[in-house]
Amino acid sequence: MDHQPAIITEEEEATSALPRKEPPKIHRLDESVVNRIAAGEVIQRPISAVKELVENSLDAGSTSISVTVKDGGLKLIQVSDDGHGIRYEDLPILCERHTTSKLSAFEDLQTIKSMGFRGEALASMTYVGHVTVTTITGGQLHGYRVSYRDGVMEHQPRPCAAVKGTQIMIENLFYNMTARRKTLQNSADDYSKIVDLISRFSIHHTEVSFSCRKHGAARADVHSIATSSRLDAIRSVYGMAVARDVMEVAALDDDPSRSIFKMDGYISNSNYSAKKTVMVLFINDRLVECSALKRAIEVVYAATLPKASKPFIYMSIVLPPEHVDVNVHPTKKEVSLLNQESIIENIQTVVELKLRNCNTSRTFHTQTVYPSTSGTLGSNKNTQLSPSEDGSKSQKVPVRKMVRTDSQDPSGRLHAYLQVKPPRQPEGKADLTTVRSAVRQRRNPKESADLTSIQELLNDIDCNCHSGLLEVVRDCTYIGMADDVFALLQHGTRLYLANVVNLSKELMYQQVLHRFAHFNAIQLSEPAPLPELLMLALKEEDLDPECSENDDLKEKIAEMNTQLLKQNAEMLAEYFCVHIDQQGNLSKIPVILDQYTPDMDHVPDFVLCLGNDVDWEDEKSCFQTISAALGNFYAMHPPLLPNPSGDGLQCYKKGKNHVDIKNGNATNNLEDDTIMEDEYDHELLSEADTAWAQREWTIQHVLFPSMRLFLKPPNSMSTNGTFVQVASLEKLYKIFERC
Ligand code: ADP
Ligand code: MG
Numbered sequence: 001m002d003h004q005p006a007i008i009t010e011e012e013e014a015t016s017a018l019p020r021k022e023p024p025k026i027h028r029l030d031e032s033v034v035n036r037i038a039a040g041e042v043i044q045r046p047i048s049a050v051k052e053l054v055e056n057s058l059d060a061g062s063t064s065i066s067v068t069v070k071d072g073g074l075k076l077i078q079v080s081d082d083g084h085g086i087r088y089e090d091l092p093i094l095c096e097r098h099t100t101s102k103l104s105a106f107e108d109l110q111t112i113k114s115m116g117f118r119g120e121a122l123a124s125m126t127y128v129g130h131v132t133v134t135t136i137t138g139g140q141l142h143g144y145r146v147s148y149r150d151g152v153m154e155h156q157p158r159p160c161a162a163v164k165g166t167q168i169m170i171e172n173l174f175y176n177m178t179a180r181r182k183t184l185q186n187s188a189d190d191y192s193k194i195v196d197l198i199s200r201f202s203i204h205h206t207e208v209s210f211s212c213r214k215h216g217a218a219r220a221d222v223h224s225i226a227t228s229s230r231l232d233a234i235r236s237v238y239g240m241a242v243a244r245d246v247m248e249v250a251a252l253d254d255d256p257s258r259s260i261f262k263m264d265g266y267i268s269n270s271n272y273s274a275k276k277t278v279m280v281l282f283i284n285d286r287l288v289e290c291s292a293l294k295r296a297i298e299v300v301y302a303a304t305l306p307k308a309s310k311p312f313i314y315m316s317i318v319l320p321p322e323h324v325d326v327n328v329h330p331t332k333k334e335v336s337l338l339n340q341e342s343i344i345e346n347i348q349t350v351v352e353l354k355l356r357n358c359n360t361s362r363t364f365h366t367q368t369v370y371p372s373t374s375g376t377l378g379s380n381k382n383t384q385l386s387p388s389e390d391g392s393k394s395q396k397v398p399v400r401k402m403v404r405t406d407s408q409d410p411s412g413r414l415h416a417y418l419q420v421k422p423p424r425q426p427e428g429k430a431d432l433t434t435v436r437s438a439v440r441q442r443r444n445p446k447e448s449a450d451l452t453s454i455q456e457l458l459n460d461i462d463c464n465c466h467s468g469l470l471e472v473v474r475d476c477t478y479i480g481m482a483d484d485v486f487a488l489l490q491h492g493t494r495l496y497l498a499n500v501v502n503l504s505k506e507l508m509y510q511q512v513l514h515r516f517a518h519f520n521a522i523q524l525s526e527p528a529p530l531p532e533l534l535m536l537a538l539k540e541e542d543l544d545p546e547c548s549e550n551d552d553l554k555e556k557i558a559e560m561n562t563q564l565l566k567q568n569a570e571m572l573a574e575y576f577c578v579h580i581d582q583q584g585n586l587s588k589i590p591v592i593l594d595q596y597t598p599d600m601d602h603v604p605d606f607v608l609c610l611g612n613d614v615d616w617e618d619e620k621s622c623f624q625t626i627s628a629a630l631g632n633f634y635a636m637h638p639p640l641l642p643n644p645s646g647d648g649l650q651c652y653k654k655g656k657n658h659v660d661i662k663n664g665n666a667t668n669n670l671e672d673d674t675i676m677e678d679e680y681d682h683e684l685l686s687e688a689d690t691a692w693a694q695r696e697w698t699i700q701h702v703l704f705p706s707m708r709l710f711l712k713p714p715n716s717m718s719t720n721g722t723f724v725q726v727a728s729l730e731k732l733y734k735i736f737e738r739c
Contacts, residue, residue: 032127032150035097036176039124045184046073046173047193049125051287053168054201055115056122057081059102062165063208063226067198070215072190074173074181078215082165085137088144091157095131095148097123110322115286117326122168123151129173136162198222200280200287203233203314234266234314238278242312245272247358249315251350259339260323263347265315267297269358270305277310283317284324288335296344297351302690303697304355317343348701352595453620454516457627461510461712469713469723472496478704481696484638484646487704488726495727501635502722504703507711509631511592512576514710516623519577519590522597527585530565530607534558537604561611568616576626578610590630596702598634606633636699641688652685 043049050067057065060083070076086094093099100119103112125131126148136143143162147154174181184190191214198212202224213220224236235243246266253259268274279294281287294313301311323338337343472491479488479495486497538554562584565572569580577590586607589598609629615621642648717723 035123035151036127038097038120039127040177040180042120042124043128043173045193046077046190047197049073049077049121049129049170049173050079050194051197052116052121052125053077053079053170054198056168057083057166058201058205058208059114059116060084060166065208065210066220067194067210067212068215069191069194069212072184073194074184074190076169076171076215077173078167078169080165080167082163085143085164085166086133086135087137088157091133091135091144091146092153094133095122095126095153096151099123112321112326113284122148125170125173126151128177129170129175132169132171133166134160134162134169135166136164138164195221197287199237202237203230203280204282204285204287204316206230206233230266230314238312242268242272245269246312246314247354249350249354251347253343253346259342259346261317261319261343261346263315263317263350265313267314267351267354268309268312270355272312273309274312275310278312280314281317282315283335283337284319284321284326285316286326286335289333290335292340293344293347296348299697300348300352300355303694304352305690315347319343349595451516451619451623453623454513456620457513457624461513461714464714465712466715466718469717472723473711473713474708476704476708478700481699484643486724487699493728494725497724497726499722500699500703501637502717502720503707503711503713504699505631505635506714506717507631507703507707508592508634509627510712511706511710512590512627512630513623515590515592517575519592521577521579521588522591523588524586527581527583527587528603530562530580530584530586531555531558533586533604533607534561534611537608540604541608557611561608564611564616565607572610572626575623576630578626578630592630592634593702593706596634596698599637599639601640602633602637606630609633636695636703639688639691639695641684641691643692644685644688645692648688649680649685652680652688654679654681 043052046069050069050073054065054067057079060081062081062083065079065081068076068078068080090101098119100117102114103117103119108117122131127150130147130149132145132147134143134145142159144157145160145162146157174184195212198210199222202208202210202222206224206227206229209226210222210224211220212222222237224233227233227236231243231246234246245268247269249263249265249267251261251263253261277294277298279289279297281290281293283290293315297311297313301309319337325336472489476489476491476496479490481500482488482497485499485501487500489496489498535554535558538557542550565580566582566584572578572580573588577588579586579588581587586603592598606629609632610626613629614625642651644652713722
């Protein structure tokens with residue numbers, strides 16, 4: 001290569017008179033510079049100083065802590081407590097760096113219980129502000145006051161009158177850091193951040209009373225009174241609206257191979273509504289942030305609750321101190337935990353169970369709005385509607401297949417029939433016990449099947465299993481959904497698209513056979529009448545559902561199928577947990593995968609399929625077709641509401657055929673979109689968003705983990721488009737190499 005002359009900038013040229021190429025001399029920084037740099041790290045904003053001071057007061061065993069703030073903390077921060085105070089002899093070194101009463105040897109960190117241990121906070125404050133300490137220890141007649149600058153006392157401590165405890169005052173924070181002071185002066189929210197911080201402390205440390213006020217203000221913005229009830233504390237700090245809509249959660253794990261921890265807390269229920277997540281997290285009594293846990297819980301909320309609200313979460317997690325590394329962040333804002341993934345997963349499961357139960361009871365409340373289907377009162381139109389009429393009458397969306405569109409009932413008309421029984425367990429005991437026993441049950445499913453026809457069907461699955469795909473399924477990593485039906489997977493160096501509808505259908509089919517005659521039940525809160533379900537399905541099969549031409553015929557078919565299913569009700573109940581009562585109502589359906597409830601929009605298709613497609617004569621074929629019908633019902637079909645993140649968005653515009661008329665095609669330009677912004681049916685859109693988010697969550701957290709454990713992919717899946725290999729990394733690398 002030719003040697004290019006170096007380009008010299010004007011600036012460099014100006015200095016080029018100096019001998020170049022000589023490395024600059026390394027010298028030791030002045031101690032005060034080092035300290036100020038370090039101080040800037042520990043005390044990043046006024047709130048960091050408040051946090052350190054309050055933690056010191058807590059460490060000092062205080063029962064009352066009050067905070068006063070002026071000018072967002074830049075002019076004054078004052079924290080007074082009634083703790084044990086500071087010894088006179090310690091005052092000279094109190095604000096030197098690395099002076100602490102809480103830690104001696106490094107090993108002590110493993111078991112440290114106090115908030116502080118670095119001995120840096122007070123020192124840091126003296127490098128970036130003017131610190132004055134007033135303190136009195138037990139049994140003394142008077143206290144002492146002393147001011148500090150750059151780590152040292154400005155004068156000898158002066159005797160003064162003092163009330164029990166310590167008062168630390170910081171004035172003119174960042175007086176010597178012009179840039180930081182300027183940026184902070186422009187931001188008005190430091191005080192509200194401080195109020196938020198004290199609120200968080202007060203709901204955890206309920207044994208301490210806290211107050212926080214602006215300097216000179218008569219009223220405190222946070223004022224908590226020591227109480228024994230956490231809920232009272234939440235009420236007094238966050239208000240009635242939050243306290244009313246939270247429920248208690250708890251989790252526990254004591255299996256060293258997974259994780260050891262205890263969690264208790266309060267989380268918002270389905271009635272709570274907020275735009276921003278509030279997560280108050282204490283780990284071993286330390287106020288910390290854990291974005292992974294926060295995200296994990298938000299995902300559960302988005303997927304489980306019909307109303308897209310951000311949650312309120314208070315959680316206190318206690319682990320053996322040696323499992324927590326508190327020394328990973330200069331402000332101790334974050335900690336790292338042993339077995340973090342396992343703990344998060346565990347908490348996710350508990351939150352989900354809790355939400356599902358509260359969600360069910362919510363659905364149940366809505367249910368009371370609807371009359372029983374046998375209602376005879378004719379006066380009120382709304383109360384007269386039977387479930388089937390209800391859905392079709394109030395249809396809003398120009399997609400004929402859609403049946404769940406009553407805005408009064410956001411979780412879908414048929415969901416009103418669904419009541420998942422809350423798992424029975426002792427109060428306060430972790431829901432985990434239920435989860436674990438369910439897992440155990442799932443691991444030994446074989447013993448149930450003693451009928452030879454079932455054995456044969458299970459053998460067929462084994463013999464027909466594709467070994468290559470089995471490996472893919474067992475060890476694949478789920479990457480995400482590529483479109484409505486295909487998920488992207490990685491296996492080794494290969495990428496695959498996999499059809500989740502086919503996969504889930506097959507998995508459910510196989511699981512029905514494995515669990516044969518040993519199902520838990522999902523109870524419908526109100527039995528659903530078969531004739532109406534069948535009519536609904538038959539009408540949907542029609543090209544024009546409004547056409548009532550063949551209604552008589554349909555009614556006959558519905559009636560015949562109802563009789564047929566009633567005749568076989570005993571067998572359906574005993575072997576498949578599909579319960580049909582004497583009146584011809586569907587009342588229970590089976591749990592095929594734990595933690596999973598099928599989309600109730602598919603119930604009509606399912607009963608029609610039972611009526612039409614099952615071979616009731618031959619035992620093996622009968623079991624196979626019923627299992628297949630269940631498999632199809634429980635499969636993870638795309639929700640009936642079109643996916644709003646794709647072309648489906650068009651369907652949520654108010655007013656029919658808008659797109660076609662305006663543009664002549666389905667792709668809208670940007671300008672058009674902004675004009676139309678207000679014309680979307682936002683309620684329906686958010687329902688659709690939730691349905692799709694819920695499905696995606698279920699695919700990742702229920703379908704894939706279960707598939708890895710149980711699915712035996714049949715040979716047909718290698719050729720029928722269920723798996724499509726889209727790339728192999730080796731080949732991609734080759735391509736990149738050439739570029
Ligand atoms: P750390 O908290 O890491 O020990 P700090 O600089 O925050 O370091 O505090 C230094 C020491 O000063 C503490 O170890 C404690 O002994 C003492 N101290 C600070 N604040 C108080 C207080 N409010 N009450 C009693 N002692 C205090
Ligand atoms: Mg401290």
